[in-house]
Amino acid sequence: MKIKLWFISILFGSGLGIEQVLLAESNFSIFRSNVCVPILFSTNDSPVVEIAVTALAGDISAITGTTPTIGNKELSSSSAIIAGTLGQSELIDQLAASEKISTVALDGKWETFAIQVIEKPLSGLDQALVIVGSDPRGTAFGVFELSKRLGVSPWIYWADVLPDQKEELSIYLDDVLMGPPSVKYRGIFLNDEDFGLRPWAMKNIDPTHNDIGPNTYAKVFELMLRLKSNIIWPAMHLGTRAFFGYEGNREMAYQYQIVIGSSHCEPMLRNNVDEWNLTYEDEYGNEPGPWRYDTNRENIRRYWEDRVIQTEEDDVQGAFTLGMRGIHDSGIRGGKSVQDKIKIMNQVFADQRAMLEEHKSEALTEIPQAFIPYAEVLSLYQAGAVPPEDVTIVWADDNHGYIRKLSNPEEQKRSGGSGVYYHLSYWFPGQDWLWLSSISPSLISYEMCKAFDYGADRMWIFNVGDLKPAEMEIQFAMDLAWDINAWRPERAPDYAFSWAKETFGPVVAQEIADIKAEYYRLAASGKPEHMNFVQRTKEEFEDRLTAYESLLSKTEALQPRIPKHLQDAYFQLILYPVKGAAKLNEKIISLVLNDPPSAVEAYDEIAAITEIYNTGIADGKWNGMMDDSPREQAVFLKPSLLPGLRIDLAVDLMSIQAPMTLKDNMLYGEAPERCDESTGGNAIYRFHSDIKATRMLTFYLKCPTPDEDSFFVRINGKLLVANNISTGEHWRWRNIGLFDLEKGDNTLEIIQREPNAKIKAIQFGTLPEQILPKQILVKKPNPSVTLPARSFTIADAKNLQLVQGLGVEGASLSPVKFTGKGWTQAENAPSAFTIVDLPAGRFEVKIHCVPTFPIHEGRSLKIGVRLGEGSFKIADMNTLYRSPTWFDNVFRGYSEQIVVVDQLHPGPVQLTVAILDPGTALSRVEIVPIK
Numbered sequence: 001m002k003i004k005l006w007f008i009s010i011l012f013g014s015g016l017g018i019e020q021v022l023l024a025e026s027n028f029s030i031f032r033s034n035v036c037v038p039i040l041f042s043t044n045d046s047p048v049v050e051i052a053v054t055a056l057a058g059d060i061s062a063i064t065g066t067t068p069t070i071g072n073k074e075l076s077s078s079s080a081i082i083a084g085t086l087g088q089s090e091l092i093d094q095l096a097a098s099e100k101i102s103t104v105a106l107d108g109k110w111e112t113f114a115i116q117v118i119e120k121p122l123s124g125l126d127q128a129l130v131i132v133g134s135d136p137r138g139t140a141f142g143v144f145e146l147s148k149r150l151g152v153s154p155w156i157y158w159a160d161v162l163p164d165q166k167e168e169l170s171i172y173l174d175d176v177l178m179g180p181p182s183v184k185y186r187g188i189f190l191n192d193e194d195f196g197l198r199p200w201a202m203k204n205i206d207p208t209h210n211d212i213g214p215n216t217y218a219k220v221f222e223l224m225l226r227l228k229s230n231i232i233w234p235a236m237h238l239g240t241r242a243f244f245g246y247e248g249n250r251e252m253a254y255q256y257q258i259v260i261g262s263s264h265c266e267p268m269l270r271n272n273v274d275e276w277n278l279t280y281e282d283e284y285g286n287e288p289g290p291w292r293y294d295t296n297r298e299n300i301r302r303y304w305e306d307r308v309i310q311t312e313e314d315d316v317q318g319a320f321t322l323g324m325r326g327i328h329d330s331g332i333r334g335g336k337s338v339q340d341k342i343k344i345m346n347q348v349f350a351d352q353r354a355m356l357e358e359h360k361s362e363a364l365t366e367i368p369q370a371f372i373p374y375a376e377v378l379s380l381y382q383a384g385a386v387p388p389e390d391v392t393i394v395w396a397d398d399n400h401g402y403i404r405k406l407s408n409p410e411e412q413k414r415s416g417g418s419g420v421y422y423h424l425s426y427w428f429p430g431q432d433w434l435w436l437s438s439i440s441p442s443l444i445s446y447e448m449c450k451a452f453d454y455g456a457d458r459m460w461i462f463n464v465g466d467l468k469p470a471e472m473e474i475q476f477a478m479d480l481a482w483d484i485n486a487w488r489p490e491r492a493p494d495y496a497f498s499w500a501k502e503t504f505g506p507v508v509a510q511e512i513a514d515i516k517a518e519y520y521r522l523a524a525s526g527k528p529e530h531m532n533f534v535q536r537t538k539e540e541f542e543d544r545l546t547a548y549e550s551l552l553s554k555t556e557a558l559q560p561r562i563p564k565h566l567q568d569a570y571f572q573l574i575l576y577p578v579k580g581a582a583k584l585n586e587k588i589i590s591l592v593l594n595d596p597p598s599a600v601e602a603y604d605e606i607a608a609i610t611e612i613y614n615t616g617i618a619d620g621k622w623n624g625m626m627d628d629s630p631r632e633q634a635v636f637l638k639p640s641l642l643p644g645l646r647i648d649l650a651v652d653l654m655s656i657q658a659p660m661t662l663k664d665n666m667l668y669g670e671a672p673e674r675c676d677e678s679t680g681g682n683a684i685y686r687f688h689s690d691i692k693a694t695r696m697l698t699f700y701l702k703c704p705t706p707d708e709d710s711f712f713v714r715i716n717g718k719l720l721v722a723n724n725i726s727t728g729e730h731w732r733w734r735n736i737g738l739f740d741l742e743k744g745d746n747t748l749e750i751i752q753r754e755p756n757a758k759i760k761a762i763q764f765g766t767l768p769e770q771i772l773p774k775q776i777l778v779k780k781p782n783p784s785v786t787l788p789a790r791s792f793t794i795a796d797a798k799n800l801q802l803v804q805g806l807g808v809e810g811a812s813l814s815p816v817k818f819t820g821k822g823w824t825q826a827e828n829a830p831s832a833f834t835i836v837d838l839p840a841g842r843f844e845v846k847i848h849c850v851p852t853f854p855i856h857e858g859r860s861l862k863i864g865v866r867l868g869e870g871s872f873k874i875a876d877m878n879t880l881y882r883s884p885t886w887f888d889n890v891f892r893g894y895s896e897q898i899v900v901v902d903q904l905h906p907g908p909v910q911l912t913v914a915i916l917d918p919g920t921a922l923s924r925v926e927i928v929p930i931k
Helices: 049-063 090-097 136-149 195-205 214-226 247-256 296-313 338-359 378-382 441-453 471-482 494-502 506-523 538-561 564-592 595-617 884-892
Strands: 018-031 079-085 112-117 125-132 171-178 185-190 231-233 320-323 369-370 392-396 418-423 459-465 645-648 656-663 666-669 680-691 693-703 709-717 718-725 732-741 744-752 758-766 785-788 802-806 811-815 830-836 839-849 862-867 873-876 895-903 909-913 920-928
Touching: 018 049, 018 079, 018 112, 018 125, 049 079, 049 171, 049 214, 049 247, 049 680, 079 090, 079 136, 090 125, 112 136, 125 136, 136 171, 136 214, 185 214, 185 471, 185 506, 185 785, 195 214, 214 231, 214 247, 231 459, 296 338, 392 459, 441 471, 441 494, 441 506, 441 802, 441 862, 471 494, 471 564, 471 645, 471 909, 494 506, 494 564, 506 538, 506 564, 538 564, 538 785, 564 595, 811 909, 839 862, 862 895, 884 895, 909 920
Parallel strands: 079 125, 185 231, 185 459, 320 369, 369 392, 392 418, 418 459, 656 680
Antiparallel strands: 018 171, 112 125, 112 171, 645 758, 656 666, 680 744, 693 732, 693 758, 709 718, 709 744, 785 920, 802 811, 811 920, 830 909, 839 895, 839 920, 862 873, 862 909
């Protein structure tokens, strides 16, 4: 046996999650001759350690068929696995006292662990594999790292990735030290859970709660530990009770050492949708009153303070979201001007800080606190609503994967630092992408590494919707957050191979990686859920259909070669998303190409594979998890159901009652007459249905930009939607959501909140224009030239790189470093060139870039284009958030600017592109003659 000496890298103290390789190397036998080594831990250690070693015993059993004995003292064995936390485990402290292990590299570190084999560790033991953590989560991470190295996927439960069976189990192990992580708080937001996670939990794992409850959270928390994650924003949609509302949830969080946070619209760990009620009395017997801090400060302050006190009493590790928005996902109420709202927000900050200081035992600087300038809150922040200096600012993306703003030089000086709230799933009327996860590792890495380089290392939260089917994307996000240098943009394209090798084995890893690369490439130019938003030519539609057919063919051809015990995992992780995306594209494209039978067939195939997902794999384990038409958005509907029926009302929202009858999915009845405004602001429709079903509700409406919700909708007495749709001055159709029809009498109630909101028509169903894109069935001008980024030769490899897997062409050109001021002159900026053969004339050069935002205010996204020896023409790719152009950009996957160049003489000419600003990523260039 080699002498064991700790090797402490000088990089260890840098805060980067780098694995340190130690000098010793050992082979440790875990299972041989039908005997497993025991697993030892100390009962005085944190509960999470026992949880982790129990899971490890189950993992070893899954591999060998034999479950190791778990105990807190030496058993009748010559070797053992020992796990514990430095300073909390008697066993570990005994090893440290006898100098069997060194504590230098662990003491005082955040979530750091070491794994090494020790000779003669304790009396009666010849050898032990020792896992020691600097804190309880570090120990748990170390235990699950061992499990992973034994061949157990983090997705053993959540995606049925079952390990290979082995008659003997041993591990060849270089002694290792891992941590601290690159990002301090790394986690997930369970959002939009009403379409999969909650129905599944109700049926299968928390039926006594009829909701997401402690059994579900225990499984989620274990997954998080396996992924080295530590913070969660719990589920909070309408219909899901608040995390603190069920006994057992808090206890699970404590036992698993998971930090509980809350989203941008849930201040102070309060779920307003469930816990703040405008109708019922609060626990003190008082009417809560309006959700306005300027008029109802004392009630709201007490509401927040009670939660702070509860977290202290229950020993909940909480990360408190500061600030205030509307009751749910809407703008702050109260105040007539921006300055009024800023004054309200700053008072909120002061009061929230005061209650934390009064009721929490930790110092304010030790309590994780976040301010999330999401949506309209960013403009309030920029206008003067500034949180305390030690609060973490968590910047948000634009809901489509592109971060809106990062810390400027002054903000980088704040002691609270910054983080990112990032979407891998998104709910919003007309823009949903709730079904399939299709954000590539390359895009995640590009945006998150850019954020990290600008100081966003305190908190990363990923909105994962229902959790499934975003398995690979979640794991990539957590791996990147653990070690930012492991998967930077230049390496991110390799992740799919690494993941596939770990999940399905080396034989098929490259083929799966190729499948994932093509899946992401196609989705970059239009997520499956956004197929009805993207304009294309007839030829482009046909090419897209062919590409998806080829991808699906490869995916199905590979399936028989997947080992039997991984067939269910392959279906969930690879086949279902590929086939779902392919068939949804086929359905829409077939309608565009006037082939309704193929469209209906594609729809039926989606329904069939979804039924397999829910009931045909894993013995029905996932029944209720997969919904192939979340909220029944238009893009998901069966072609034969189109068009829907529109009921013209031609009235404003007033107190009205109208009897109606639902028959054959259509609503019949007289349009209600205008009623006296003095009778109130409700509209009530009573109708009879012969069936029990779920249907989509759509309004033809006009709303001003509201300071508060425009209207609520209540179906059969149940609040369905608190709507804050802002449509401006134009009438338009907007999907409101789904409602459950009862067989027999039904009541639809619209409760007016904004006096100028108007509804002209109610529609049950979908109009054809809502499902079909605005197709352009013409050919491209000829002789246009398309030049993907990979067709350029990089002239300055030190400063410019080709990022594979990024953008609509599968690769994009971008500056190597995100930091720095950029270049003021195109002639000096990093550039790339290619040769094109053009006739003489004038040309439009269309520049297509990944639709990113400037890094922070004062920055830009400039690109220079030069033909031959001419001067550079400069274009700024920046687009105003939520402008019509921005919507086009995120749906089609690129921003576009056009410059005009002249070709004086026909023949080959050099086209040069210069990228002046970091964070700018060029996907392709199109050259179109001007006639």
